[in-house]
Amino acid sequence: MNNSFNTSGFALPGFDRRLVPLTATLVLFFAMVAFGAAAYDGFFAPQVFLNLAIDNAFLLIAAIGMTFVILTGGIDLSVGSVLALTTMAAAALVEHAHWSPWLAMPLLLAGGAAFGALQGFLIHRYRLQPFIVTLAGMFVARGLCYLIDTESIPVRDPVFVALAELRIPLGSSSLSSGAAVAILTVVVALWLAHATRFGRTVYAIGGNARSAALMGLPVGATLVRVYAMSGFCAALAGLTMTVYMLSGYSLHAVGLELDAIAAVVIGGTLLTGGVGYVAGTVVGVLILGVIQTLVIFNGTLSSWWTRIVVGILLFLFCVAQRLIEGGAKKSHEVHR
Amino acid sequence: MFALPLFWPCLTLALLVMLNAVVNPAFLAIAWRDGHLYGNLIDILNRAAPLALVAAGMTLVIAARGLDISVGAVVAIAAATGALCVSSTGSLGLAIASALGAALLCGLWNGLLVVAVGMQPIIATLILMVAGRGIAQLITNGQIITIYYAPYDFIGNGFLLGLPFAAVLAVAVIVLLHALLTATPLGLFIRAIGINPLAARIAGVRARPITLCLYGFCGLMAGLAGLIISSNVKSADANNAGTLLELDAILAVTLGGTALTGGRFSLAGTAIGALIIQTLTSTIYSLGVPPEVNLVFKAALIFVVMLLQSAEFRASMRALAMRPADPEKGIPPA
Numbered sequence: 001m002n003n004s005f006n007t008s009g010f011a012l013p014g015f016d017r018r019l020v021p022l023t024a025t026l027v028l029f030f031a032m033v034a035f036g037a038a039a040y041d042g043f044f045a046p047q048v049f050l051n052l053a054i055d056n057a058f059l060l061i062a063a064i065g066m067t068f069v070i071l072t073g074g075i076d077l078s079v080g081s082v083l084a085l086t087t088m089a090a091a092a093l094v095e096h097a098h099w100s101p102w103l104a105m106p107l108l109l110a111g112g113a114a115f116g117a118l119q120g121f122l123i124h125r126y127r128l129q130p131f132i133v134t135l136a137g138m139f140v141a142r143g144l145c146y147l148i149d150t151e152s153i154p155v156r157d158p159v160f161v162a163l164a165e166l167r168i169p170l171g172s173s174s175l176s177s178g179a180a181v182a183i184l185t186v187v188v189a190l191w192l193a194h195a196t197r198f199g200r201t202v203y204a205i206g207g208n209a210r211s212a213a214l215m216g217l218p219v220g221a222t223l224v225r226v227y228a229m230s231g232f233c234a235a236l237a238g239l240t241m242t243v244y245m246l247s248g249y250s251l252h253a254v255g256l257e258l259d260a261i262a263a264v265v266i267g268g269t270l271l272t273g274g275v276g277y278v279a280g281t282v283v284g285v286l287i288l289g290v291i292q293t294l295v296i297f298n299g300t301l302s303s304w305w306t307r308i309v310v311g312i313l314l315f316l317f318c319v320a321q322r323l324i325e326g327g328a329k330k331s332h333e334v335h336r
Numbered sequence: 337m338f339a340l341p342l343f344w345p346c347l348t349l350a351l352l353v354m355l356n357a358v359v360n361p362a363f364l365a366i367a368w369r370d371g372h373l374y375g376n377l378i379d380i381l382n383r384a385a386p387l388a389l390v391a392a393g394m395t396l397v398i399a400a401r402g403l404d405i406s407v408g409a410v411v412a413i414a415a416a417t418g419a420l421c422v423s424s425t426g427s428l429g430l431a432i433a434s435a436l437g438a439a440l441l442c443g444l445w446n447g448l449l450v451v452a453v454g455m456q457p458i459i460a461t462l463i464l465m466v467a468g469r470g471i472a473q474l475i476t477n478g479q480i481i482t483i484y485y486a487p488y489d490f491i492g493n494g495f496l497l498g499l500p501f502a503a504v505l506a507v508a509v510i511v512l513l514h515a516l517l518t519a520t521p522l523g524l525f526i527r528a529i530g531i532n533p534l535a536a537r538i539a540g541v542r543a544r545p546i547t548l549c550l551y552g553f554c555g556l557m558a559g560l561a562g563l564i565i566s567s568n569v570k571s572a573d574a575n576n577a578g579t580l581l582e583l584d585a586i587l588a589v590t591l592g593g594t595a596l597t598g599g600r601f602s603l604a605g606t607a608i609g610a611l612i613i614q615t616l617t618s619t620i621y622s623l624g625v626p627p628e629v630n631l632v633f634k635a636a637l638i639f640v641v642m643l644l645q646s647a648e649f650r651a652s653m654r655a656l657a658m659r660p661a662d663p664e665k666g667i668p669p670a
Contacts, residue, residue, distance in 0.1 A: 075458070122639075122643075125648065126643060126646040126648045126649045127646060127647075127648050128642055128643075128646055129596060129597075131403075131458055132586070132590075132596060132638065132642055133642070135583060135586070135638070136635045136638040136639050136642070137635070138583075138635075139583070139631040139632065139634050139635035139638070140631070140632055140635040142631050143628065143629055143630070143631030143632030143633075143634075143635060144632065146626060146628030146629060146631070147626075147628075147629060147632070150626065150628055250628070258462065258465065258466050261462065262462075262466060265459070271456060271459050272456070302473070302474075302477075302478055303478075304469070304470040304471075304473035304474055304478065304574075305470065305474075306470070307466060307467055307469060307470030307473075308467050308470040308471060308474065310466055310467070311463050311464070311466045311467020311468075311470065312467065314462070314463045314466060314467075315449075315463045315467075318449075318453070318455050318459055318460070318463065319453055319455075322453050322454050322455060
């Protein structure tokens with residue numbers, strides 16, 4: 001699909017066209033930070049930036065899983081619900097069933113991965129559209145939340161509380177346990193995407209699934225693994241949120257999948273698959289975080305401006321993507 | 337008979353209604369009260385109306401290989417615009433016009449992104465889905481606008497000829513739409529675009545303008561649904577009006593036998609699909625199950641329908657059914 005991404009014909013020799021969206025994202029991020037630093041006192045402080053990682057840890061983890069799914073040309077709409085289900089299940093297991101957190105946490109991570117793997121299997125084996133399968137998955141997970149409890153379950157377990165209070169000092173400022181997990185996830189994801197056979201297969205499938213299969217790459221197994229990974233990331237994000245909020249609630253993370261997709265797109269990953277970087281997603285999440293921080297620092301803007309600005313950014317990046325794709329794929333009609 | 341396109345949706349609906357009738361014998365009763373019909377079935381008709389309208393618009397978009405996941409947000413925008421207009425000017429006509437106008441603009445915006453910019457439909461409409469509720473909150477200034485205006489109330493709660501006005505409106509729109517699609521070549525064009533957009537264009541179908549209009553129409557339907565919903569609850573809530581409506585609409589479309597891959601569609605099927613979803617909701621209430629569990633039932637429905645539509649699944653089921661066949665019969669005559 002994306003064989004139009006050869007470097008020939010691009011004005012700057014030696015500059016890969018694939019890096020254009022990522023560069024644009026980085027420029028945007030620094031521009032926003034510069035604007036914030038110029039406009040507001042106290043904006044350019046280390047803790048403000050560490051707070052970006054702390055407050056968006058779960059979004060970052062979920063968006064990392066989403067990046068791999070989108071790189072294969074798919075989409076996963078179930079992450080927000082899986083995240084909420086994990087918070088609910090964690091709270092119910094630890095608080096109501098009195099399980100040890102050290103038993104509950106691995107079990108929930110495995111559960112998230114299994115949930116994703118099942119979706120991936122349906123998508124691959126029966127050639128179903130990813131969006132409709134994961135949409136149904138979204139319903140299932142959200143419905144299961146309500147089955148556990150319709151009310152919020154507070155978490156008072158000492159392990160979760162200790163994790164919530166844990167601060168990793170970093171110079172004069174500090175990082176939360178959730179942010180540390182998110183950073184670790186990013187490192188693992190970078191390694192997976194750029195240094196393993198799995199990562200190369202993901203890019204190959206996104207480029208052209210049929211060619212990948214003809215080359216003898218394990219397309220089916222990789223697709224199942226990618227969705228399993230997204231489910232795992234969603235569950236990990238759920239545990240992070242349980243620690244962050246110290247509660248399980250069925251209405252946690254409503255619409256998080258949209259933010260995750262937005263972060264991936266703003267991070268320069270093409271929705272048609274095959275082109276994109278994990279690092280871009282990190283910047284995408286940071287941009288969403290900076291928008292929120294700017295709205296807070298401004299003080300007079302209402303919270304809904306965040307959504308509108310995210311929508312506008314999404315629009316600009318999608319248009320830019322089309323322009324970059326341009327040329328070879330010009331006359332493509334309405335297609336999904 | 338099994339091959340009739342509407343057989344399965346009708347059967348599902350009939351089974352659901354029968355289940356209800358068994359659990360609650362009064363379910364089928366329809367009475368005449370206060371000058372209009374009254375009963376569970378009438379209530380279902382009334383509540384299914386906004387969904388049926390949105391799903392009708394969605395059917396055409398999906399038939400032309402598109403998708404609109406912004407309808408929930410458009411409902412919120414239309415409800416907010418209508419409510420603001422009616423509370424500030426007191427004019428019903430102006431309120432309806434502004435709500436429908438705003439919704440039409442939203443739909444055309446989606447259509448432009450798909451047709452002119454060439455984005456994937458799911459992404460093009462995702463933009464409005466993300467920004468839409470923010471825009472709706474901007475219109476209502478973050479408040480829930482309550483509406484105390486009797487004529488506006490009529491849209492969602494009034495009765496025409498003894499039937500709920502919203503249901504009459506939905507039926508009228510769907511019947512008119514059906515007539516339009518069958519009396520003109522439009523239905524054929526939409527099928528052609530859905531089966532192969534490029535071939536349709538080469539064959540002389542004006543695919544781009546038609547697709548643009550379909551998105552506009554889908555937005556318009558969402559606007560109509562927004563008016564009904566806001567009138568029904570006498571308020572416009574930017575956060576909660578029409579939440580998950582896009583998913584219900586896609587489910588209704590799928591249940592009605594429209595192929596998600598485009599080309600094959602049935603408006604009547606979609607209407608039945610909307611009724612199935614609303615009946616399912618009522619069933620869950622009458623069974624005393626927590627209403628939130630509804631989501632799991634809907635998901636189960638999606639899985640079943642989507643697997644039945646998958647050629648690969650049918651093939652593997654057929655293979656499974658053939659395998660235990662008698663080995664003697666399996667040997668071809670020499």
